[in-house]
Amino acid sequence: MLTKQTVEDLKKYNLSTLYQLLRDTKDNRETLFILENLGHLPVGFDGDSLLHLLPNSSDQIRLWVVKTLGKLKNLKYLDVLFNVAQSDINSMVRREAVSSIGRMRTEDAIDSLIELLDDSDPKVVLQAIRGLLVFKRKSQVDIALRKLRRHPNEIIQSVISKEFSINGNHREAKQVPHPLSPDFMKNVVVLGDVRDVLKCVPDEAIHLTFTSPPYYNARDYSIYESYEVYLDFLTEVFREVHRVTKEGRFFILNTSPVIVPRVSRAHSSKRYPIPFDIHPRLTKMGWEFIDDIVWAKPETSVKNRNAGFLQHRKPLGYKPNPVTEYLMVYRKKTDKLLDWNIHQYAHETVQHSKVKDGYATSNLWQIDPTFDRVHSAVFPIELCNRVISYYSFLGDLVFDPFGGSGTLGRAAENLERHFFLTEKEERYFERIRQDLGRESLFRQPARFLSLEDFQKLASQSS
Numbered sequence: 001m002l003t004k005q006t007v008e009d010l011k012k013y014n015l016s017t018l019y020q021l022l023r024d025t026k027d028n029r030e031t032l033f034i035l036e037n038l039g040h041l042p043v044g045f046d047g048d049s050l051l052h053l054l055p056n057s058s059d060q061i062r063l064w065v066v067k068t069l070g071k072l073k074n075l076k077y078l079d080v081l082f083n084v085a086q087s088d089i090n091s092m093v094r095r096e097a098v099s100s101i102g103r104m105r106t107e108d109a110i111d112s113l114i115e116l117l118d119d120s121d122p123k124v125v126l127q128a129i130r131g132l133l134v135f136k137r138k139s140q141v142d143i144a145l146r147k148l149r150r151h152p153n154e155i156i157q158s159v160i161s162k163e164f165s166i167n168g169n170h171r172e173a174k175q176v177p178h179p180l181s182p183d184f185m186k187n188v189v190v191l192g193d194v195r196d197v198l199k200c201v202p203d204e205a206i207h208l209t210f211t212s213p214p215y216y217n218a219r220d221y222s223i224y225e226s227y228e229v230y231l232d233f234l235t236e237v238f239r240e241v242h243r244v245t246k247e248g249r250f251f252i253l254n255t256s257p258v259i260v261p262r263v264s265r266a267h268s269s270k271r272y273p274i275p276f277d278i279h280p281r282l283t284k285m286g287w288e289f290i291d292d293i294v295w296a297k298p299e300t301s302v303k304n305r306n307a308g309f310l311q312h313r314k315p316l317g318y319k320p321n322p323v324t325e326y327l328m329v330y331r332k333k334t335d336k337l338l339d340w341n342i343h344q345y346a347h348e349t350v351q352h353s354k355v356k357d358g359y360a361t362s363n364l365w366q367i368d369p370t371f372d373r374v375h376s377a378v379f380p381i382e383l384c385n386r387v388i389s390y391y392s393f394l395g396d397l398v399f400d401p402f403g404g405s406g407t408l409g410r411a412a413e414n415l416e417r418h419f420f421l422t423e424k425e426e427r428y429f430e431r432i433r434q435d436l437g438r439e440s441l442f443r444q445p446a447r448f449l450s451l452e453d454f455q456k457l458a459s460q461s462s
């Protein structure tokens with residue numbers, strides 16, 4: 001029986017027997033075992049001993065042959081590998097062949113790699129790009145790669161735009177350092193329409209936004225002409241939020257489908273899937289989708305829609321009680337990795353911002369809703385605590401464009417972050433003042449400003 005040791009010994013002391021074994025064995029399992037255990041190849045290993053296996057019916061065997069030929073980095077096999085890259089029936093084998101060509105790191109492979117940029121498998125194209133990036137400075141390569149910036153595949157587009165700093169990705173230095181935010185916005189609550197307020201907020205001023213927008217026609221404060229107008233309104237606000245968010249930072253949107261009750265018995269009620277309808281608009285404006293977190297409430301705390309069905313039990317009339325809401329997590333699109341964001345902070349800040357034990361490990365967050373005597377739809381503070389501690393650092397500026405009763409501000413205060421809130425209804429603005437207007441030894445005093453006062457402050461500090 002063939003063992004790893006036998007393959008190792010043959011490789012070291014008796015290569016010709018190894019070649020013969022590869023040639024003569026009819027057992028695919030044995031062939032695969034040898035190939036998988038070849039490991040580091042001895043000097044002078046003859047790749048020709050493997051070529052007869054390239055038409056083998058086993059994908060795994062062909063894959064290992066290609067891998068092994070790749071290890072030889074011998075230009076002699078360029079054409080063979082190119083042929084496999086173009087014509088093998090298995091796309092894993094084709095990708096491995098491109099990777100093997102790339103690993104040769106020879107200018108002689110440039111033409112073949114450029115030809116493979118036209119492949120229909122995006123992963124083949126990405127391997128070819130990887131191989132070509134070694135010769136990025138050569139004009140032939142540069143021209144071929146730049147052409148891919150309009151490639152239909154988004155990952156290819158993003159690799160190319162990062163490599164060639166397309167789309168103005170070179171704007172770092174112009175802003176204040178990443179951990180800092182404008183002083184005039186720290187612990188500020190503005191009474192006004194968020195769209196007016198944001199007009200005087202500078203670009204990239206905010207570290208994190210967490211918000212629950214007004215519902216569509218579900219409560220008294222939210223009357224819109226139509227669903228389209230409502231979505232357009234949110235789009236306008238979130239586009240501005242995108243502008244004022246720092247590079248690579250997060251936006252967490254709490255929404256759920258809403259029901260607009262039926263006009264009369266002759267009509268049916270209508271359900272609007274807000275999270276799903278707003279999502280494509282967000283990604284289009286430059287928010288990258290990161291996660292969906294589900295906030296689950298106890299069934300006893302939500303409105304019962306089940307009563308009718310409970311009686312009649314007729315199919316089609318089933319109506320589950322909606323106990324969940326979404327927290328959709330987005331990141332301002334950037335080529336930078338999260339590590340870049342983290343490295344902008346002092347080591348000490350990162351250490352002190354570390355998330356404590358007992359954090360939520362899954363995307364299902366079971367949290368009881370909170371009821372407020374003034375506001376009819378408030379965040380439970382636990383929801384804000386989690387979002388702030390998982391998605392911001394100490395000293396950051398967190399924003400809620402639809403401040404409501406100011407729960408996000410209270411959580412920010414407790415967690416040693418700064419808050420910036422906007423709210424258009426005076427009674428809710430006053431509700432925020434009740435909690436955040438108190439003096440605190442631990443933070444800069446909160447300021448409660450009219451739109452005009454905020455505009456003045458913003459213009460003084462620009």
Ligand SMILES: C[S@@+](CC[C@H](N)C(=O)[O-])C[C@H]1O[C@@H](n2cnc3c(N)ncnc32)[C@H](O)[C@@H]1O
Nearest residue numbers: 193194214378379402403404405406407423424
């Ligand atoms: C769902 S509530 C937010 C509640 C908040 N998360 C809390 O914990 O109290 C939405 C809030 O957005 C406010 N709002 C609606 N349109 C607004 C606008 N254009 N500008 C600022 N605030 C607005 C409403 O008055 C309402 O208080």
